[in-house]
Each structure stands twice: as structure tokens, then as C-alpha cells.
Amino acid sequence: MASKPISLLLASHPGPTAVVTVVAVGLGIGLGYPPGRLVVLALAILLGQLSIGWSNDWLDAARDREVDRADKPAARGDVPLALVRASAFVALALALIVTAFLGIGALIAHAVAIAGGWAYNLGLKSTAASFVPFAVSFGLLPAIATLGQEHPAWPAPWVFAAGALLGVAAHVTNVLPDLADDARTGIRGLPHRLGTRASGLLAFGCLAVATVLITFGPGLPVRPLLVVGLVIGLAAVVAGVVLLLRRSPTRLLMQLIMTCALVDVAMLALAGQSIAAG
Template sequence: MATRVTSLLLASHPGPTLVVTAVAAGLGIGLGYSPGRLALLALAILLGQLSIGWSNDWLDAARDRAVDRADKPAARGDISPTAVRAAAFSALGLALVATAPLGPGALAAHAVAIAGGWAYNLGLKSTVLSFVPFAISFGLLPAIATLGQERPVVPAAWVLLAGALLGVAAHITNVLPDLADDERTGIRGLPHRLGAMVSGLLAFGCLAVATALVALGPGWPMRPALTVGLVLGLAAAALGVVLLLRSSPTRLLMQLIMTCALIDVLMLAIAGQSVVAA
């Protein structure tokens, strides 16, 4: 039983799942959520991310097995795709139930964000529009937080754009290490069509612009903490470009994006109510 639970957790893409949940929690803290409401927001986002991660491993089990993906429990046979599918649908339903008390706006935004992740897994990953679900889902994350307040408000446009750009960067750097395996199994998203170098440069360009938007969005003069965040974010983007130029793409590029996402959410927490539309 313990092995089955461990395999199921590993099939959920735990790294990105936890990072996105932490981003949502950071947004809630910055917006002044009460502890109970903050816990509900984090739980809802966690369940939504679990459903997306599990649906990915369920739908990709045969393809992952064909390319010997040793990091995928369903492909290794540690857990059946049927069990992962059941977990994906269960988490999907629970995510919507957990989001409902945050209000209809937050529920609608979260439903669309989850739908984006599922649409990617169901086939958009194989098209030139593979970046769209990530842009939509990451872009809507701040909206779930602002609309989930007791007095819901829409987020500022720069926050939505920054989230969308981070989503595009996350998509590209997640795919880059698997370009060859994907080609063997018929997956040809935008990064496959652009090639590793162009895609990587695009990803870190998106990262740099997103960080600049988060730093400059609250207005001028820039707060000292946001200045530090801007420097760290741009340094992460520069390091990513250096790594891309010096070696083959690895999972480290995705880890850089996730680290920068956490830096950006700390900046958004500092910005507080500045993230809402005027």
C-alpha cells in the first residue's frame, strides 16, 4: 500500500505541483487572506494541479513506456494507468468543490485553468498551439486569488501577462529535455518546431519580461525588495541562456523557471493590493 501511494504521488509531477501551490499561497498572503481562506485556496490549487499531473501520466503511459521513461511510475509498471486515471478525475472533482466557497469568479477561473492543463494532455501538446494552455493556466492563477477574496476583484493586466509569460517559459523548458523522445512518438508542439536553441532563448526571454513586469507593475519608484527580485530574476534568465548555449537542455532549466516563479510570487506578495486592477 505504501509503495502504491508513493508511486501515485510521484505520478503527480510533485515538483511543479508544489511550486504552483506555493505561488497561489503567496498570492493569497499578499492579498491579506485569512488563514482559513488561505488554506482553502492552497488546497483547491493543489487538487487542481494533482488532477493535471495525474491526467498527464495516465494519458502518456503508453508513450512513456515506448521511450523507457524511468521517472514515470505508470510507464514503469509501479502503478496502473487505470489507478492514475481514477485519481485524476477524483482530484478534478475535489478541486472544483474546494474552489466553490471562494466564489463564482474564482471557481470559473480555476475551472478554465484546469481545463487548459487537461486540454494540453489530451492533445494540444502535439500542435503549434502547445504553449496556449500553459499561458492561460498560469495567467489565470493570479485571477483565482484576486477573485477568491471576500470582496472579489480582477487582477491588473500586467499580473495576468506576467503569469502567462511564466507559463510559456515553463512549457518550453519542461519540454526541451524530451524533444527527441517526443519526436519518436509523434509529439510536435511549438518547441519541437522551433528547435531547442530558439525555444530556449524564447523561454528565458519570457522569464526576463515577466520578472520585469512584476517588478515595475506596482509603479515607480521601485521598492527596494522588488529591485532585488528583479536583479535575481534577470540573473536567473541570464544563467539559463548560458546553460542553454553551453550544453544540451536538462531539467535544470525548468528548475530555474520554477525558482524564478517563486521569486516573482514573493515580489507579488510584497506588492499586495497593487496586483488588482485600478
Template sequence: MREPSTTTGPGRAAPRDPAPRVAPGRTLAGMVRASHAGPTVVVTGLATALAAGLAAPPRTVLLVLVVVLAGQLSIGWSNDWLDAARDRAVARADKPVVAGAVTARLLRGAAAAAVVVSVLASLPTGVLAAGAHLVAVAAGWAYNLGLKATAASWLPYALAFALLPGFVVLALPGPGRPAGWLLAVGALLGVGAHLANVLPDLEDDAATGVRGLPHRLGRRAASVLAPAVLAVAVVVAVLGPPGPPRAAAATVGVVAVLVGVVAGLVGLRRGRSRAPFTLAMVVAVLCVVVLGLSGTSRAVV
């Protein structure tokens, strides 16, 4: 019997080349990058550390880790999935979808699966805790789905960052509730992180029609406001807990505020510099240090 001919001729369609296959290792690396690994690891680590600092049982600490990690993965993956066309339009070769490491369809499925895992894992923490975390994740998705392009782009960050420590406290055994000052610090950190996080991508965002609060303020104003908001978060973290401020927390707080002032001055003088973004991140890290030094036990009422 003759082998089927692979030549083309009149009326015969040329065979289609098979779709290019991506090496599994490259796909895995692309999934990690698309998850926005840095912020995902930091937020998950801080939530887990807060649970441990509040003397939560090992089971609760593990649940917090799984719930927050899954929620953050869903937000990161949905961001790159929903932004795939926009990233291609501005040739963002650093994005895994544009680079061909993953597909938008894969990210969509992974984001949906991560939400399911996050919700199911949160149920044992109780109705209030699970509800708080679900709202936090929904806020992240709302940002990705369109709020990022509005003047209210700061709102999902403020809500999500306030609810994350709230979720951790509510997940603890017993009737404790998160202190108001802790929620305020979280909200301020969220707004400051949003303003700083957008700085490196302002031009690419503007080219594709994204006009959130930082874009409307302009690079110079956003570069000054980001560290200013974070510095206020530091002050609240130092003065918010009941009783006199602890010396170590106050000392680190002063350093953080000074770094924030420097970041604001650099933002005024060097509008397109990456220094304000870097310095703002330093202030955010110092704020977290202040939270630890202020005593996590005072975060529960």
C-alpha cells in the same frame, strides 16, 4: 473427499497465476510521483501564499489550498494516465506506470475524483472565482489531451498560469479584481515554464510524435527563449504595479534578468546541456520573489 487436482492433462487448462500485487506503500509513492509532485507543490504553495499575502480570511486561504491542490493533482495524474502508452514506447522507467507502481486505470479514476473535489471546493469562493479555476484546470487537461503536440502548446500554460492568481484574487471577500499586470506576469511565467519544462524530454517526445512549440523551435532556440520570456515576466513584475518600483524588488529583478541572460548564452553555446533548464527555473523562482517584494496589495484593483 478428494482435493481438486492442480495438475494439467489433456483437455484441462493450466491454472492462471494471480495478478501481481503491488505493495500499498509502493502504490502511494507511485501516485505521488505521477502527480508531478514538484510543480504541484510549487503552484499550490504559491497560490496559498498569495492568498495569505492578500490578507484573505483563514477559511479562504484553506479553500484556495484545497482547490488548487486538487486541480493540480488532476492535471498531473491525467498527464501520466494519458501518456502511459507513449512512456512505455520510449521505456520511461522513471514513470510510475511503466515501473509498475500504479496502473493507468488507477490514475484515470484518481484524476477524475480530483476534478470533482476541486470543483466542489471552489463553489464557496463564488461563481467568478470557481469559473476562473475551472477554466485553468480545463486548460491543463486540454494540454494533456492533445494540445501538447501542436504549435499552440504554449497556450494552455499561458491561460492557466494567468487564471490561477486571478482565481485567488476573485476568491477574496469584496468586489476586488486582479490587476492586469498580475495576469500578464502569470501568463508569461506559464509560457516560460512550458518552454523550460519540456527541454529535458525533447528527444523522448519527438520519438513518440509530440511536436509542440518547443519541439518546432528546436532545443537551442527553446533554451534561449525560455529564460528570455521569464525575464520579461520579471520586468513586468517590477514595473507593473502602480507607483515607483520598490528597491528590493528592483534589485532582485536585475539579478533575475542577469541570470536569464546567462541562461540564454549557455543555451546558445551548449545546446544539450541541462544548465539552461536549471537557470530558467532560477529565474522563475526569482520572479515569484519579486512579486512578493512588489507588494501583493497592489495586485487587486
């Protein structure tokens, strides 16, 4: 059994939390954030993601225990549920306080993004609209970065669209390996209603469109590095589709979406100020 601090960390969904934080840092670097402001952005996003992750394990503990989820410390009893719940609320409060240093626009955008994650955990995951919180929260992530600049600006429309598409893809891909367990506990989100194959194809379709948008959305001459990113991103899509058609979905699908997301954020960083509306 891991120590209580380690178990609490594992209950925060550290993988997705780290990926989203890295995405935010990449956006900040691309926008030319000074080091101090970049640290504030990273800390704000990290705290927001910790809050969402801990609230998920707290609210899902009974369901996770019912299906013997070995990867959920709260369900296993490795960390007190009360501690996970308290950590979620503390991280939420700290996330909003830290984001306030980036300005009111960034604060509002981040508050809505976090609210989307909590809404999913509180029940939207069991509805046909389960994709909406992911689309909203991922779509707003670039807005937190652009509005958090010393001279705030809204992201360009194509950036919102690309972020939302990546969010839908992340949602579907993350849910696919858990369809059977979710069915046993009454969870019926959009992927459960569509079925495995259709959901997988939806995820990778969204991913492909997002990658193309990031490559050509700025309307500028395409740089060679963006072409490289496009090739890598579409290769990840092809690999995901092949994997989906040849075998049952696995966590590898989530790893592919994370890989492509990191490629996409690198491309967004290369886009720099062009991600902000003119």
C-alpha cells in the same frame, strides 16, 4: 520499486504541483487572506494540479512506456493505470468543489485553468498551440486568488501578462530535455517546431519580460526588495541563456525557471493589493 501510494504521488508530477501551490499561497498571503481562506485556496490549487499531473501520466502512459521513461510510475507499471485515471477525475471534482467556497468568480477562473491543463494532456501538446494552455492557466492563477477574496476583484492587466509569460517559459523549459523522446512518439508542439536554441531563448526572453513587468507594472515607487528580486530574476535568466548556449538542455533549466517563478511570486506578494485592478 516504491510502494503504491508513493508511486501514485510520484505520478502526480509533485515538483511542479508543489511549485504552483506555493505560488498560489504566496499570492494569497500578499492579498491578506485570513488563515482559513488561505488553506481553502491552497487545497483548491493543490487538487487542481494533482488532477492535471495524474491525467498527464495516465494519458501519456503508452508513449512513456515506448521510450522507457524511468521517471514515470504509470508507464513502469508501479501503479495501476486505472488508479491514476480515477485519481485524476476525483481530484478534478474535489478541486472544483473546494474552489466553490472561494466564490463563483474564482471557481470559473480555476475551472478554465484546469481545463487548459487537461486540454494540453489530451492533445494540444502535439500542436503549434502547445503554449496556449500554459499561458492561459498561469495567466489565470492570480485571478483565482484575487477573485477568491472576500471582496472579489480582477487582477491588473500586467499581472495577467506576467503570468502568461511565465507559463510560456515554464512550458518551453519543461519540454526541452524531452525533445528526442517526444520526436520518437510523434509529439510536435511549439518547442519541437522551433528547435532547441530558439525555444530556450524564447523561454528566457519571456522570463525576463515577466520579471520586469512584476517590478514596474504596479506603477508605484519600486521598493528595494523588488530591485533585489529583479536582480535575482535576471541573473537566473542570464544563467539559463549561458547554460543553453554552452551545453545541451538539462533539467537544470526547469529548476532555473522554478527558482525565478518563486522569486516572482515573492515579488507579487510584496505588491499586495496592487495586483488587483483598481
